[in-house]
Amino acid sequence: xxxxxxxxxxxxxxxxxxxxxxxxxxxxxxxxxxxxxxxxxxxxxxxxxxxxxxxxxxxxxxxxxxxxxxxxxxxxxxxxxxxxxxxxxxxxxxxxxxxxxxxxxxxxxxxxxxxxxxxxxxxxxxxxxxxxxxxxxxxxxxxxxxxxxxxxxxxxxxxxxxxxxxxxxxxxxxxxxxxxxxxxxxxxxxxxxxxxxxxxxxxxxxxxxxxxxxxxxxxxxxxxxxxxxxxxxxxxxxxxxxxxxxxxxxxxxxxxxxxxxxxxxxxxxxxxxxxxxxxxxxxxxxxxxxxxxxxxxxxxxxxxxxxxxxxxxxxxxxxxxxxxxxxxxxxxxxxxxxxxxxxxxxxxxxxxxxxxxxxxxxxxxxxxxxxxxxxxxxxxxxxxxxxxxxxxxxxxxxxxxxxxxxxxxxxxxxxxxxxxxxxxxxxxxxxxxxxxxxxxxxxxxxxxxxxxxxxxxxxxxxxxxxxxxxxxxxxxxxxxxxxxxxxxxxxxxxxxxxxxxxxxxxxxxxxxxxxxxxxxxxxxxxxxxxxxxxxxxxxxxxxxxxxxxxxxxxxxxxxxxxxxxxxxx
Numbered sequence: 001x002x003x004x005x006x007x008x009x010x011x012x013x014x015x016x017x018x019x020x021x022x023x024x025x026x027x028x029x030x031x032x033x034x035x036x037x038x039x040x041x042x043x044x045x046x047x048x049x050x051x052x053x054x055x056x057x058x059x060x061x062x063x064x065x066x067x068x069x070x071x072x073x074x075x076x077x078x079x080x081x082x083x084x085x086x087x088x089x090x091x092x093x094x095x096x097x098x099x100x101x102x103x104x105x106x107x108x109x110x111x112x113x114x115x116x117x118x119x120x121x122x123x124x125x126x127x128x129x130x131x132x133x134x135x136x137x138x139x140x141x142x143x144x145x146x147x148x149x150x151x152x153x154x155x156x157x158x159x160x161x162x163x164x165x166x167x168x169x170x171x172x173x174x175x176x177x178x179x180x181x182x183x184x185x186x187x188x189x190x191x192x193x194x195x196x197x198x199x200x201x202x203x204x205x206x207x208x209x210x211x212x213x214x215x216x217x218x219x220x221x222x223x224x225x226x227x228x229x230x231x232x233x234x235x236x237x238x239x240x241x242x243x244x245x246x247x248x249x250x251x252x253x254x255x256x257x258x259x260x261x262x263x264x265x266x267x268x269x270x271x272x273x274x275x276x277x278x279x280x281x282x283x284x285x286x287x288x289x290x291x292x293x294x295x296x297x298x299x300x301x302x303x304x305x306x307x308x309x310x311x312x313x314x315x316x317x318x319x320x321x322x323x324x325x326x327x328x329x330x331x332x333x334x335x336x337x338x339x340x341x342x343x344x345x346x347x348x349x350x351x352x353x354x355x356x357x358x359x360x361x362x363x364x365x366x367x368x369x370x371x372x373x374x375x376x377x378x379x380x381x382x383x384x385x386x387x388x389x390x391x392x393x394x395x396x397x398x399x400x401x402x403x404x405x406x407x408x409x410x411x412x413x414x415x416x417x418x419x420x421x422x423x424x425x426x427x428x429x430x431x432x433x434x435x436x437x438x439x440x441x442x443x444x445x446x447x448x449x450x451x452x453x454x455x456x457x458x459x460x461x462x463x464x465x466x467x468x469x470x471x472x473x474x475x476x477x478x479x480x481x482x483x484x485x486x487x488x489x490x491x492x493x494x495x496x497x498x499x500x501x502x503x504x505x506x507x508x509x510x511x512x513x514x515x516x517x518x519x520x521x522x523x524x525x526x527x528x529x530x531x532x533x534x535x536x537x538x539x540x541x542x543x544x545x546x547x548x549x550x551x552x553x554x555x556x557x558x559x560x561x562x563x564x565x566x567x568x569x
Contacts, residue, residue: 095121119144120154176378178387184415185381187449197379215468218511225512228469229522235460236525240532243560245549248304252335253296299329301550302403302437302561303336309565311399311435312336315343318391322380322402322413322438324348329403331358334371342369345390351379381412381450385420394429401437404558407445410438414534415452418541431542431566439550440534441558443474443527456533470526477523478557531560538564 086094086103093104095118106115114122123143144154147163150170155163164171182189189197217225306312315337321330327348337344346362362373374390376383385391391398400417402410417433424432448464451457457467512519528547535545543564550561 093118116144117154120146176376178376178384179378179382180384180387181382183382183384184412184419185449186411186415186452186454189449193449215472217469217472220469222513228466228473229512229514231461231466232470232473232522232525232529235462235529239460240525240528241547243528243547243549245552246305247301247549247551248308249300250303250307250336252338253300253303253332296332297555298439298551298559299332299403302329302401302439303332305548305550305561305563306333306399306401306435306437307336309435309563311437311565314397314399314434315339315341316345316396317399317434318345318347318396319399319401320347320349320385322349322400322416323405323409324350324375324402326354326356327358327362329401331361333401334362339371340364340369342366342371345372345374345396347374347376347388347390349376349378349380349383351377353377380409380416383416385416386423391420394424394427394432396432397434398432399435399437400433403439404441405438406442408447408450409445410440410534410562411446411450411452413438414537415450418452418538421541433566435566436538436543436562436564438562439558440531440560440562443530444471446471446530451530451533453533453537456536460529470529474523474526474530476519477527479519479523527560531562534562535564538562542567544568 083096086092091107091110093106093108093115094113095104095115096102097104104115104118106117108115112119112122119142143157145157145160146154147160147168147170149164149168149172155168220228303312312333319330319333319337321327321333324330327346330346330348334344334346342364348359359373359375363370372390374388376388385398390396398417398420400413402413405413414436417436421431421433424430446467448467451467462470510516510519514522531547535547538545544567545562545564548561548563549559551559553559
C-alpha cells in the first residue's frame, strides 16, 4: 500500500508491507522516497541504497540520520558462536553465559573457579575428571543442586529443605479461596491437557499448547476442505445476523488526549497540535504515529457503547476487567464513570503479574475517597466469582469488560459469569450482572472443551474435528497476503499460536484453491459463526446480546465486540 502526501513541493511516499494498519500491528518494512519539483528524477529508497537517499533527504529537511540498528547480546550470540578465553581478572567466574554472549559477572571465592550460582559446573567437571581435585588442607566446596521448583537457579544441598519451604519464589502457593479447578470448563479436559496445566508454575513457562499444532488444514484432501468451506458458508447464511458498524466516542477519552508542543524540523519553529487537529505542515512522523497508532480509539468506542447501554449509570457497581494486564482500560473506565468519590469497586483478573500497573490511578489520591481495587491472579477457568469477598451478598451489580480477550479466554469468561449468575439466582439475589462488554479476538485459540455452547455446534452439524478446523480457518481473516519473495533480514511480525500453516507452496498457490480475498471472507465467516454461538449462549441465560463492529478495520482487524445487558421483562 502506498500513501502519497505533498508538502512544500516535496512528494512523500511510504510503502507498507504489512497486514493492515492498526493498534497492535507492526510495520514490517517501510521505504521513504522524496522528490522535489525541480529535481530531474525521483529518488526511490530501496534497501541497497536506502542510507544514501535518507542522507540526502535528512540534509534537505534537517532531519537526523537514522542510527545503526542496535543488536541485542542474544542476537550477537546467534551470529557468533565462538567462546573467547576468560578475562584475566581477579575473582572472575568462568561460566560462559551463552544467551548474553559474555562471562558471568558474579565474583568467586579466592580459590574457586566459579561463583556460588555456577558451582554445579565445577562439580560436573570434577565428576568428569576435567577439573583438579581440591588442594590438601582445604575444605571441599559444599555441593549445590538445582532447585526442583525452578532449575534456573541452584541452592546448597544442605539448605535445600529450608529453601523449598520458605525461600523459593517459585514454590507453589496455597490456593486462594476463589480457586475451583476447571469450574468454568464446559466439557472435561483430556489427560494431556490436565498434565500440561499441572506443569505450569509461572507465566514464563506458558508455551504453545501441543494439540493446537496438530490441526493441519493442508493435510486435508481437496474434496474434504471444499466440503468444510461449503458448510461454513451455508451456516453463515442461515445463522449469522447482520452486524453493523458503530464507532462511538466518549468525552472522558477526548479530555485525556494530550495536546503537546513539538519542534517543526522544516520551518524551525515550535507549534502545538492535538490528535484531533493535525496538519501536514507538522512533523510527518508524528502525524503518522497519531493517525495509525493512537491507542485510545478502540477504548473510547468501547466506553461509548457502555454508556449507550447504561452500564456506566451505577457508580457503586463492581467493574470486573478480565485479562486486565496493567488495568489501563479500567483506568479509562474510572474517568468515564466520573468516580471521584471512591464509590466504584474495581476487580482486575489476570493469571500473570505485570509491571506498570494502573492500580494507584484506580484507588485515587484522596485518602478519604479511595476506591476499592482487588487484583485476582488466577486462570479464568478456575475462578469462582461467588467466593470473592467483595461480591458477597449480591448487593453490588457486576459489569464485566475486556479488550481483546483471546480465544477460549472469552469462552471461559462467559461461562464464569453465567455460573456466578445462576448461583446468585439460587440465593434469591436476582440478576446481579448489569452488563458485559468483550472485544473478542484470536478465534484460532478456541478449545473444544471450553466453548460454552456445544449445543449450538451440534445443531449446525459441527463435530469436534470440524470445530478445530474452523478455528484454524479463522486465521485466514487476519493473515496478510504474503509477498512472492521476502528478504531474510526482514523482521517477522508477531505470530499467534495456532496461526495458519502452509500458506502457499513453491508456486504461490494456496492449498485450498482460494485466492487471498476469498480466504479472508471465509475466515471472517468462521469467526462470526463462533461468535453467534457465544451470543446465543448468553441469550439462553436471560441477556439481550448484540455483536457490533466498534472500530474500523484499519484501526484493528479484530474489531468485533460482544455486548450484553439483562433482558427487560
